[in-house]
Amino acid sequence: MEFMIIHHQLFHTLHQLSRHTTNQLNDALKPLGLYGSQWAVLFVLKRKGSLTQKELCDYLFVEAPPMTRTIQRLVKQGYVRQVQGGRDKREKYIELTEAALLEYHKWEKVVNDVNGELLNCLPPSSQQELFTLQNSWLQLLLKGRD
Amino acid sequence: MEFMIIHHQLFHTLHQLSRHTTNQLNDALKPLGLYGSQWAVLFVLKRKGSLTQKELCDYLFVEAPPMTRTIQRLVKQGYVRQVQGGRDKREKYIELTEAALLEYHKWEKVVNDVNGELLNCLPPSSQQELFTLQNSWLQLLLKGRD
DNA sequence: CAGATATAGTTACCTAGGTAATTAATTTTG
DNA sequence: CAAAATTAATTACCTAGGTAACTATATCTG
Numbered sequence: 159m160e161f162m163i164i165h166h167q168l169f170h171t172l173h174q175l176s177r178h179t180t181n182q183l184n185d186a187l188k189p190l191g192l193y194g195s196q197w198a199v200l201f202v203l204k205r206k207g208s209l210t211q212k213e214l215c216d217y218l219f220v221e222a223p224p225m226t227r228t229i230q231r232l233v234k235q236g237y238v239r240q241v242q243g244g245r246d247k248r249e250k251y252i253e254l255t256e257a258a259l260l261e262y263h264k265w266e267k268v269v270n271d272v273n274g275e276l277l278n279c280l281p282p283s284s285q286q287e288l289f290t291l292q293n294s295w296l297q298l299l300l301k302g303r304d
Numbered sequence: 305m306e307f308m309i310i311h312h313q314l315f316h317t318l319h320q321l322s323r324h325t326t327n328q329l330n331d332a333l334k335p336l337g338l339y340g341s342q343w344a345v346l347f348v349l350k351r352k353g354s355l356t357q358k359e360l361c362d363y364l365f366v367e368a369p370p371m372t373r374t375i376q377r378l379v380k381q382g383y384v385r386q387v388q389g390g391r392d393k394r395e396k397y398i399e400l401t402e403a404a405l406l407e408y409h410k411w412e413k414v415v416n417d418v419n420g421e422l423l424n425c426l427p428p429s430s431q432q433e434l435f436t437l438q439n440s441w442l443q444l445l446l447k448g449r450d
Numbered sequence: 451c452a453g454a455t456a457t458a459g460t461t462a463c464c465t466a467g468g469t470a471a472t473t474a475a476t477t478t479t480g
Numbered sequence: 481c482a483a484a485a486t487t488a489a490t491t492a493c494c495t496a497g498g499t500a501a502c503t504a505t506a507t508c509t510g
Contacts, residue, residue, distance in 0.1 A: 161428070164432070165423055165431075166347070168435040169325055170344075172318070172321060173322055175318060176323075178446075180496090193496085198316075212459085219323070220498095221497070222458075223460075223499085224496065226460060227497090230460095246457090246458080246506070247505060247506090248505045249505095270311070273308070274308075276445065279445065280441050284437055284440075288314065289310060291426075291430055291434045293313070294430075295430075295434070296320055296321050298426065358489085369467080369468080369492090371489090372489065373466090374465095394474065394475045394489070395475095395487095396489075
């Protein structure tokens with residue numbers, strides 16, 4: 159019976175950690191005029207290059223409607239372009255603009271700083287262990303849900 | 305430089321896990337007419353008894369406005385009562401109703417089942433280790449922010 | 451090939467949770 | 481004690497992310 163309480167605490171702690179870290183990220187990004195959800199998209203585009211919205215959704219495990227909203231905001235700010243895909247006229251390729259590439263390093267530094275600050279209270283071995291545990295759990299959960 | 309990528313992946317995985325598990329919880333609660341945020345309040349009230357809204361906020365690390373909303377919804381559903389506090393007329397004590405106490409065991413079983421299902425792909429030792437790591441990280445983060 | 455089915459993206463609307471501003475009651479302080 | 485500062489709760493409004501319904505294009509099938 160005791161393990162049910164452990165489960166409860168585990169989910170509670172997971173939830174708190176996620177909220178706390180995304181709040182910290184948003185605070186750090188605010189002076190740059192960006193939100194966490196926007197940064198996630200910019201980060202993926204920088205690494206992967208041009209992607210369709212569907213591919214972005216699949217990569218970030220986000221449904222299509224919030225992705226549309228995030229991208230429309232990035233378009234309005236001039237950091238991203240929607241390009242009509244050649245073959246399939248339904249899909250839109252999303253790519254970073256010159257403006258985004260110019261600012262990217264500044265954004266990246268801010269994010270790396272806040273990430274480092276959030277994690278510097280944990281020894282690197284614990285960070286690695288935490289990541290390994292979280293990652294294998296997530297993989298197992300997603301495997302079961304395909 | 306490599307650790308920045310690990311950091312990024314760690315936060316990404318944390319975020320995904322939190323979203324996935326709260327989505328699963330909400331799916332499981334839907335047939336009962338409850339949301340995850342409501343369950344969190346009901347759970348604390350069952351354990352701790354009558355609490356003020358401020359105490360609930362402090363316990364769940366949630367700001368006052370969302371707590372007001374969640375409680376108002378629970379009041380409307382008849383699962384919770386707001387009682388004007390005796391000494392301080394600003395504060396409102398929140399307590400479970402008879403209706404909530406009657407349903408509680410059913411809710412608890414549903415939540416325990418979904419929690420168990422989400423965690424049964426991880427061996428208990430990993431669950432314990434994950435909880436310990438998450439918890440110590442959260443404690444360190446909150447200690448720094450007081 | 452034409453009709454049915456599937457898919458990419460959008461719109462509308464829902465909950466979760468955050469900040470800023472407001473109100474009413476309580477404390478602090480000159 | 482009266483005025484100022486603090487605090488519990490609420491209201492209004494913001495982002496994040498979810499589902500349902502819709503549109504337009506692609507693909508599959510009879």
